[in-house]
Amino acid sequence: MSTRENSYTEAEALNLLAQLERILDLDPLIDEVGFIHPSQFATLKEEIVYKAAKHAFISALRQYKTPGNFSGKSQDDTLAIEVMIHSKALLLLSCDFATAWNSRKLIVSNKRLLPILMDELHLSALVLSYSPKSEQAWSHRRWVINMIARNCSTLQWIIERESELVEKIAEVLDELKKSRNWSGLHVADNSCFHYRRRLMLRNLEGFCYTQDNNSSGYFVETYQIWKEELDWNESLIKQYVGREALWLHRRFLSMYLIKHMATHLLAVSCQSKPKASVDIDIDSLMDHELCLVHSCSTTIADANFEDFQAQAIHSAAYMLWLTKQIPEYQGIDIQEKLRAGVGDVTRMLKRSCPDRSSLWDYLVGYHSEP
Amino acid sequence: MEYLATNDPYVLWNSLYERYGHLRSVILPNARSEWKPSSYKTLSVAVAIIVAINIVVAMAVAIIKVVDIIKIIIIYLVQQPASPPVSHAHSHSLLLRSPSYSHGLSTSHSLSLTAVSPTSPSFLKNSTSASPNRRWLRLLLRRFPTSVKLRPSLKFWLKWLKKVIKFSFAVVKPLPLTSLLLHLEMGELAADKHVKYIISVEKKKDSFESVVMEHLRLNGAYWGLTTLDILGKLDAVDEEDVISWILKCQDESGGFAGNIGHDPHVLYTLSAVQVLALFDKVDILDADKVSNYIVGLQNEDGSFSGDIWGEVDTRFSYIAICCLSILQRLDKINVDKAVEYIVSCKNLDGGFGCTPGGESHAGQIFCCVGALAIAGALHHVDKDLLGWWLCERQVKSGGLNGRPEKLPDVCYSWWVLSSLIMIDRVHWINKDKLVKFILDCQDMENGGISDRPDDAVDVFHTYFGVAGLSLLEYPGLKPIDPAYALPVDVVNRIFFSKK
Numbered sequence: 059m060s061t062r063e064n065s066y067t068e069a070e071a072l073n074l075l076a077q078l079e080r081i082l083d084l085d086p087l088i089d090e091v092g093f094i095h096p097s098q099f100a101t102l103k104e105e106i107v108y109k110a111a112k113h114a115f116i117s118a119l120r121q122y123k124t125p126g127n128f129s130g131k132s133q134d135d136t137l138a139i140e141v142m143i144h145s146k147a148l149l150l151l152s153c154d155f156a157t158a159w160n161s162r163k164l165i166v167s168n169k170r171l172l173p174i175l176m177d178e179l180h181l182s183a184l185v186l187s188y189s190p191k192s193e194q195a196w197s198h199r200r201w202v203i204n205m206i207a208r209n210c211s212t213l214q215w216i217i218e219r220e221s222e223l224v225e226k227i228a229e230v231l232d233e234l235k236k237s238r239n240w241s242g243l244h245v246a247d248n249s250c251f252h253y254r255r256r257l258m259l260r261n262l263e264g265f266c267y268t269q270d271n272n273s274s275g276y277f278v279e280t281y282q283i284w285k286e287e288l289d290w291n292e293s294l295i296k297q298y299v300g301r302e303a304l305w306l307h308r309r310f311l312s313m314y315l316i317k318h319m320a321t322h323l324l325a326v327s328c329q330s331k332p333k334a335s336v337d338i339d340i341d342s343l344m345d346h347e348l349c350l351v352h353s354c355s356t357t358i359a360d361a362n363f364e365d366f367q368a369q370a371i372h373s374a375a376y377m378l379w380l381t382k383q384i385p386e387y388q389g390i391d392i393q394e395k396l397r398a399g400v401g402d403v404t405r406m407l408k409r410s411c412p413d414r415s416s417l418w419d420y421l422v423g424y425h426s427e428p
Numbered sequence: 429m430e431y432l433a434t435n436d437p438y439v440l441w442n443s444l445y446e447r448y449g450h451l452r453s454v455i456l457p458n459a460r461s462e463w464k465p466s467s468y469k470t471l472s473v474a475v476a477i478i479v480a481i482n483i484v485v486a487m488a489v490a491i492i493k494v495v496d497i498i499k500i501i502i503i504y505l506v507q508q509p510a511s512p513p514v515s516h517a518h519s520h521s522l523l524l525r526s527p528s529y530s531h532g533l534s535t536s537h538s539l540s541l542t543a544v545s546p547t548s549p550s551f552l553k554n555s556t557s558a559s560p561n562r563r564w565l566r567l568l569l570r571r572f573p574t575s576v577k578l579r580p581s582l583k584f585w586l587k588w589l590k591k592v593i594k595f596s597f598a599v600v601k602p603l604p605l606t607s608l609l610l611h612l613e614m615g616e617l618a619a620d621k622h623v624k625y626i627i628s629v630e631k632k633k634d635s636f637e638s639v640v641m642e643h644l645r646l647n648g649a650y651w652g653l654t655t656l657d658i659l660g661k662l663d664a665v666d667e668e669d670v671i672s673w674i675l676k677c678q679d680e681s682g683g684f685a686g687n688i689g690h691d692p693h694v695l696y697t698l699s700a701v702q703v704l705a706l707f708d709k710v711d712i713l714d715a716d717k718v719s720n721y722i723v724g725l726q727n728e729d730g731s732f733s734g735d736i737w738g739e740v741d742t743r744f745s746y747i748a749i750c751c752l753s754i755l756q757r758l759d760k761i762n763v764d765k766a767v768e769y770i771v772s773c774k775n776l777d778g779g780f781g782c783t784p785g786g787e788s789h790a791g792q793i794f795c796c797v798g799a800l801a802i803a804g805a806l807h808h809v810d811k812d813l814l815g816w817w818l819c820e821r822q823v824k825s826g827g828l829n830g831r832p833e834k835l836p837d838v839c840y841s842w843w844v845l846s847s848l849i850m851i852d853r854v855h856w857i858n859k860d861k862l863v864k865f866i867l868d869c870q871d872m873e874n875g876g877i878s879d880r881p882d883d884a885v886d887v888f889h890t891y892f893g894v895a896g897l898s899l900l901e902y903p904g905l906k907p908i909d910p911a912y913a914l915p916v917d918v919v920n921r922i923f924f925s926k927k
Binding site for chain 1: 432433444445448639640643644685686689690691693735737738739776777785787788812815816819820822824831832833834855856857858861
């Protein structure tokens with residue numbers, strides 16, 4: 059028993075020293091309870107190891123949980139340590155073993171000390187390094203961070219309490235800037251654009267709160283940010299041909315810009331003279347979008363490259379989206395332009411994407427309703 | 429996860445940039461060049477076409493031979509004893525020729541039949557030079573009085589008969605070929621192989637893969653057994669065995685764990701209730717105990733936690749509502765609050781995330797739409813918008829992905845499809861292509877379905893593939909309810925035959 063414990067602590071120590079990006083080879087220790095590294099699955103003793111680890115863990119946990127063993131704090135501690143050691147071994151073999159994660163939560167919640175919680179973060183990071191999709195590991199991490207926030211919350215509390223609304227928005231802007239470069243390199247990652255959308259929305263919310271005082275200056279700034287995002291998105295669309303995530307991001311941007319900015323615009327321009335010389339003409343915006351769509355959809359002829367075809371399809375779908383999202387817009391000439399474009403667009407969509415022909419029909423039918 | 433360890437952003441940036449460069453310049457062109465269909469497939473299709481043509485030819489020849497036999501019978505019955513036997517032998521020799529020759533002959537025969545107009549007197553009068561194939565007609569017609577022979581109505585009838593023969597021949601010829609090709613195109617569902625695969629997985633408890641997955645064995649039981657029920661082979665397992673094992677997985681709190689001795693969680697509780705429903709044994713449960721476990725997990729904002737450790741996700745909302753609905757205890761939770769929370773997770777694109785503001789994902793959408801459907805609150809869903817997002821999940825190969833820019837996966841053919849069916853927009857996708865995609869993901873030799881064609885199979889994807897095919901009304905499969913994810917007869921049994 060003691061030798062097994064020694065071997066585990068040895069392994070544990072080795073593990074803790076291992077860097078996150080390179081996991082060291084561990085010597086298989088005792089024949090029945092070796093500690094085989096997960097990437098060495100070529101050896102055939104995994105089942106035995108796993109079963110032994112599981113057995114050790116469950117017996118330790120049962121001992122820990124039985125309420126009779128309260129003969130002294132040291133006894134309790136040693137049991138806890140055993141459970142931690144065995145669960146760690148087990149989790150490195152089977153990262154989704156929820157019961158093991160739960161036992162660690164149980165022990166940790168009894169002693170809420172920051173170093174122990176940091177250990178948990180460390181272990182979950184180790185597990186995630188070789189199996190990044192392990193749902194239980196992520197869930198455990200979230201729980202640990204919640205615990206940290208709840209109990210050892212001095213630092214974060216200070217930060218949160220001290221920041222004012224403007225600072226909060228500034229943080230959002232910072233984050234937008236920081237993540238922009240990363241997003242530019244990962245244009246096929248829809249999640250990163252979703253994150254940007256959330257940041258933009260937070261920004262908008264912030265703007266709404268400060269609407270009463272000093273609105274027009276602030277409004278211009280917010281509008282600038284959105285316009286910048288639109289332009290950046292357009293440059294990405296032209297650079298990376300046929301990326302769906304970019305077009306979906308654009309749908310969101312233009313929809314919000316036109317819907318929310320337009321209404322605020324009217325309110326602001328009625329109250330006071332606009333200080334900055336910002337061209338906030340919605341008509342020109344729509345014109346610009348139509349031009350973009352046209353330029354993208356004319357490349358459909360190049361059937362060899364899926365990218366260009368996809369680009370055309372996405373731009374056409376984007377146009378249909380615009381027509382559907384802004385039906386109540388007052389600008390009559392815009393509506394006419396849109397309606398004129400819709401016919402060609404639907405024809406092209408039906409030809410290149412016949413699977414969804416009933417969707418195109420439905421959308422066009424919807425649009426043509428007065 | 430170097431992001432978690434390295435603090436220096438410059439290092440991170442460099443490694444990211446390298447990785448991206450490698451992907452773009454090396455892996456992407458490689459993947460593109462490998463994307464052509466394998467030569468094996470084209471070869472097999474070519475062979476199949478040749479075989480098909482041969483079959484068609486044989487069929488045509490068979491038809492003609494049958495017709496010849498009939499003619500001979502007529503000659504035999506109708507002809508006078510004085511007629512020379514040479515005609516007999518001639519017809520016989522006709523039959524003995526090789527298929528291609530007789531085929532050629534019979535085409536010329538049919539051509540000659542149509543070329544000669546019945547109105548010309550030579551057709552009937554020219555007895556010596558006429559081919560024996562026409563003799564049967566003459567002999568038959570001889571039976572009738574001469575006046576009848578020359579009646580316009582009869583000639584008219586003959587003309588139309590020839591037209592009908594020609595037309596039907598023309599129609600019949602290509603038909604077997606096209607049906608054969610279609611059959612090859614669509615492939616077939618290897619139902620027996622899948623049944624064998626599932627049973628083998630259930631029995632194999634000692635391999636490393638099954639040992640490592642043992643904490644979710646109850647989910648695996650649900651996937652395997654529901655698939656068997658859809659394929660109509662639920663009796664292949666020992667019901668008593670399964671049920672006694674499930675009951676051992678129940679924890680004292682009322683919830684079920686993934687396996688014996690593990691911690692309880694709503695995920696496994698739902699699977700347990702569903703499996704018991706398959707066997708029509710939900711009443712052996714203490715429904716109040718199980719429902720109390722779930723009720724205790726509802727939070728103040730209406731959301732549900734997965735277990736006592738508090739993780740919140742809309743999946744758990746679906747599980748709670750579905751499970752309590754099967755146990756007929758839905759009134760025990762605050763349904764309005766639960767619906768309110770789910771609606772708060774709705775995004776601008778019409779989809780739903782795991783928590784408010786979470787990215788839209790097909791799995792989460794299924795859970796939210798299913799929960800709203802069961803709770804009778806589907807009016808909260810913008811069906812057009814969501815239908816648009818969902819139908820954009822179909823990619824060129826016909827499969828469905830879970831989010832924009834992702835690869836197709838068979839499991840999404842359930843989650844996206846059932847969501848579309850629940851909001852009544854399933855006609856916006858191409859169902860045939862999806863069927864073909866699912867059938868391509870089968871392992872025809874060992875059984876089972878994988879996430880993508882030519883990947884390794886598992887029970888999870890086998891279930892979702894078969895369930896997806898059932899929703900697409902593939903023949904031979906039991907219909908499945910899109911919200912409860914159980915066969916329709918099981919759901920009906922719960923709600924319409926019990927009190």
